[in-house]
Amino acid sequence: MPRLSITAGLVAGLFAASSHAAPTAPDVTRHQAQIDKIVVEISPKRIDAYIRKLVSFETRHTMSDTTSDTTGIGAARRWIRSELERCGAGTSLQVSFDSHIAPVSARISRPTEIVNVVATLPGTQDASKDRLYVVTGHYDSRNTDVMDASGKAPGANDDASGTAAVMELACVMAKYKFDATLVFMAVAAEEQGLLGAGHWAKTAREKNLNVAGMFTNDIIGSSRADDGRVDNKQVRLFAQGVPATKEMSETVRQLVATGGENDSISRQLARHVKEQGERYVKGFKVNVIQRHDRYLRGGDHMPFLEQGYAALRFTEPNEDFSHQHQNLRTENGKVYGDLIEFVDVDYTAKVAKVNAAALASLALAPSAPQGVKVRTDKLVNDSTLVWQANPEPDVAGYRIVWRDTTAAGWQGAKFVGNVTEATINMSKDNYFFGVQAVDKDGNVSVASYPAPLR
Incomplete structure (x- = not known):
């Protein structure tokens, strides 16, 4: 010793x-008894119901209908808010819309209101309540044409799975007390350029909010690879090392100068998530991938990284691209499209349990x-x-x-x-x-x- x-x-x-x-x-x-209880309470049945309801809106494209009560992104976000308000009744959970108008851009053909659904569970310790941990899933969807706002885009896996997990986390964890504050968000316009998450992260930095960690859950619904292999015993956790910027901040410069490229704040957060997730979800591996995201791709954690926050991405181990960003169709006997039938809700629940263990341990622990x-x-x-x-x-x-x-x-x-x-x-x-x-x-x-x- x-x-x-x-x-x-x-x-x-x-x-x-x-x-x-x-x-x-x-x-x-x-084991902390409170965390054990939370993990046990995460329900595959409820997650399945959330995903099915989100799919029922036919499309949740960012520029789809906002007035209908049954189809389009407007109906979806109103339902998410009402469900969070329902399950949070009698608790400290505070539910609201966070919106802004996105101007015309490469993936926005007209000025469009972008609305995040935000559920905040305030911390109870004076010294910790201003420390925030944020978890997101994006509720918008798309098909082959990213500008197609009317065609069917069920988005069961991408990303009703992540949205359902976040909703389940909020509803379960709202019944408990934590030292630090937890923020559960269903964010919009990920497919149009990370616009919802980007707006919230930028505003957080402008307000000097202490976001001590952020997770996004994006494509966590399938355990089956495109070749038929089933892997339901692990999840990928993407964690950035040194950011790819033209100029280094002094903090990054010191990391590089001391050989600490693997000790960024996101990598430190990932170590904690892996340890706590594997402790409370037995037989399930958190596979830390030492990249900010999949090769040259991105997600809603990236705007948080750009604002200097520690941020991670959860994603299933093997994506099946025939069930992602595809128009619904059958060709040569093969079914294409992001349909509920290709979602493994038991697997999604395991990933949600890892999130729950990590979030709870972070919010109960000191800074x-x-x-x-x-x-x-x-x-x-x-x-x-x-x-x-x-x-x-x-x-x-x-x-x-x-x-x-x-x-x-x-x-x-x-x-x-x-x-x-x-x-x-x-x-x-x-x-x-x-x-x-x-x-x-x-x-x-x-x-x-x-x-x-x-």
Whole structure:
């Protein structure tokens, strides 16, 4: 076990009675009863009903009918809102529309109102309620022609599956209390250029909202590949490393300078989601893909990434493109189109359970420590990390985590107590480090990567 020395102004004498005494660590491996209950409550039957209702609107194209009560995107968004209001009755869930007018552009032929349906579950801890975790699915749909606003486009998998998962998450989690705030969104106009998510993310940045993490669920409805293979035991989680920008921010520059390309805030969030998702959904793998999205493709997490937020994408392991962005038809005995018959709701429910476990664990845990740095003023083989104290009143202390430079996930951890500095006899030349905050119930924050302290 690595040797540790600990210093901090307020607790300098904590272990004076025994220089070898180790601080008592909360149990970070046990299941949280509240999270177990939430995961169990996620219902494939309800998810199936949500998807079927969304498909019944025939098309949810962004420029489709907004006045009908039975067809088009207007009817769809009004139903989503009413359903969230119904299931959130008697809880703290706050449901509203977030809208703006999109001007004419490559995929918008006339000025069009873009409407997101937003359900917010306010946090209950004063120190955490301004920290937000956002989860989305897009409720618009399309067929082969992205400008076809009247042809049938059921969009069962893309993305009624993700929208249904988000609705189920909101309805189940609204009955519980969390330290941080959860935002559940059915966003619009993904197919027309990520317009709904883009508007919300831009507004969030303008308001300086503390969005500590965002997930989008897009195409999470099928476990069957185009060659017939069934894989219902994993989901892909796309996580950006270094952003592809013309100029680097100072934060990104420090990542690159210290070899931390795999320690971006999105990769740190992905490690947390993988750990918590696999802990609470047994036999199901969260396969972290170290790309921002599928090869040269995109989704609603990208506007959040562009605004500097940590953001991830959930997608099924193997897409079947004959059931995606296709006009409904049968050719040579093969059925094309995004139909409900090709959706595996049990699989979608598993992905929703992973979302639920991750969101709940994030919203119950402290925030990621700020001001984390590693001392570089002396040439020594030990590594000394410093950080700012967390604001949450229930923080029990901090963990230093580490991994080999070739490893994707954390391989070791040491609880160092309620301190703001610790030294470990492992060289910063040979390992990557992170610092996590731990509360008294054993909830663990996302890790923070240390910048150099010269």
